[in-house]
Amino acid sequence: MDFSLNNEQKMMIDTVRRFIAEELRPLEGGIEEHGFLDKAKAQAVHEKAKELGLYAMNMPAELGGGGLSNLDRILCEEQFGHTSDILIRRAFGNVYEPLLHCQGEQIERWLKPAIEGMRTCAITITESGAGSDAAGIKTHAKKTDSGWVLNGSKHFISDGEWSDFFLVSAKTGEKEISMFMVDKGLPGFTVGKDQKMMGLRGTPHLELFFDNVPLEAVTLLGHEGQGFKLAMGALNVVRLAQVGARAVGKASHVCELMVAYASERKQFSQRIGDFQMVQQQLADSVIEINAARWMVYHAAWMLDQGLDAREQIAMVKVLAAETLGRVVDRAVQIFGGMGFCKELPIERYYRDARIYRIFDGTSEIHRSVIAKMAMKKGAALFDVNR
Numbered sequence: 001m002d003f004s005l006n007n008e009q010k011m012m013i014d015t016v017r018r019f020i021a022e023e024l025r026p027l028e029g030g031i032e033e034h035g036f037l038d039k040a041k042a043q044a045v046h047e048k049a050k051e052l053g054l055y056a057m058n059m060p061a062e063l064g065g066g067g068l069s070n071l072d073r074i075l076c077e078e079q080f081g082h083t084s085d086i087l088i089r090r091a092f093g094n095v096y097e098p099l100l101h102c103q104g105e106q107i108e109r110w111l112k113p114a115i116e117g118m119r120t121c122a123i124t125i126t127e128s129g130a131g132s133d134a135a136g137i138k139t140h141a142k143k144t145d146s147g148w149v150l151n152g153s154k155h156f157i158s159d160g161e162w163s164d165f166f167l168v169s170a171k172t173g174e175k176e177i178s179m180f181m182v183d184k185g186l187p188g189f190t191v192g193k194d195q196k197m198m199g200l201r202g203t204p205h206l207e208l209f210f211d212n213v214p215l216e217a218v219t220l221l222g223h224e225g226q227g228f229k230l231a232m233g234a235l236n237v238v239r240l241a242q243v244g245a246r247a248v249g250k251a252s253h254v255c256e257l258m259v260a261y262a263s264e265r266k267q268f269s270q271r272i273g274d275f276q277m278v279q280q281q282l283a284d285s286v287i288e289i290n291a292a293r294w295m296v297y298h299a300a301w302m303l304d305q306g307l308d309a310r311e312q313i314a315m316v317k318v319l320a321a322e323t324l325g326r327v328v329d330r331a332v333q334i335f336g337g338m339g340f341c342k343e344l345p346i347e348r349y350y351r352d353a354r355i356y357r358i359f360d361g362t363s364e365i366h367r368s369v370i371a372k373m374a375m376k377k378g379a380a381l382f383d384v385n386r
């Protein structure tokens, strides 16, 4: 067992860290104030990140991506957690793993342009009537002579406004769900309003409507009735990276600010960090962040060994998201009034953190998966010697 990072990994982390500190952090305040990221600024950070090889690092090198292992990718994603969602998307890309199921013509039309940053993609599963119950969707695609015709709607689609195409889940039979790559601009495809959120300012979350949208046969990802399964499987690593690792990164960033404040701020002629009740909050944050981090790394290592890490990732999702929630809550408390005041970013981190327990499967859904698997597999789920 070797828990150390090699020099290449340390350099990679340092590069991402510096890029975020120098290029992205200065933009965060403006996005928060105006509610959007300026297109020219987005283009500039995208180009700079690409020059440094920081775009689509999770994708295979032979297709133009960074070719990182799962563990190396996780190390970067942890750093991404130090900045805002929309900046991560524009600088580093959200090229989703389900796209790796592209075949033949699909590779040139959707996968490669996404890796090159020429086309942006969003994942669209959720509907107003189907969230946790992702298989309960109503959107459906009917076979025609030339392909499919798509009808239905989606909501809460992150990055919808910036996206050129969408991975859409749709029923193709009573119990069958397939996945389609749907280009923006197709007849009958309309984009609805931006659903304003409590946090993640700057990232648009859109409604999408499909009214007899004609789809070519080639838009089907994987096989009919199987694309959804393939996509859900591939989304496991997305959950580990974009929720687990980023939550750990965000919690670390907030914890650093909290420790610094507790070391400087004086009340009753003492540093507030010298009060035991404040110390307990600092200590619990440090303990929990470390526990979550090592679980994230372990799950990534399992993926790199070709092991099935579904249950570990469900555990990571719950632990990392809830750790982040507790850490930002303590940060607001330790910063006192300044934690609640918009003059500092602490209140923003608090708002941004809340969604981590909800998207990519709520804590309740993951807990239910873990409990069911514990009853099925017994000690194998929590004892490495079994």
Ligand SMILES: Cc1cc2nc3c(=O)[nH]c(=O)nc-3n(C[C@H](O)[C@H](O)[C@H](O)COP(=O)(O)OP(=O)(O)OC[C@H]3O[C@@H](n4cnc5c(N)ncnc54)[C@H](O)[C@@H]3O)c2cc1C
Residues within 6 Å of the ligand: 122, 123, 124, 125, 126, 130, 131, 132, 133, 155, 156, 157, 158, 159, 197, 200, 205, 355, 358, 359, 360, 361, 362, 363, 364, 365, 368
């Ligand atoms: C900011 C944001 C970004 C998002 N981005 C995307 C995106 O890009 N693409 C996309 O497809 N979706 C996206 N979503 C949707 C997100 O994944 C869903 O909101 C999430 O899966 C929960 O679904 P729901 O909101 O319909 O809640 P519901 O499923 O209605 O759940 C409501 C409550 O009931 C509980 N519950 C439900 N079922 C059970 C059960 N079986 N056991 C115990 N408790 C249960 C839940 O845990 C929750 O507490 C986004 C949502 C938000 C808010």
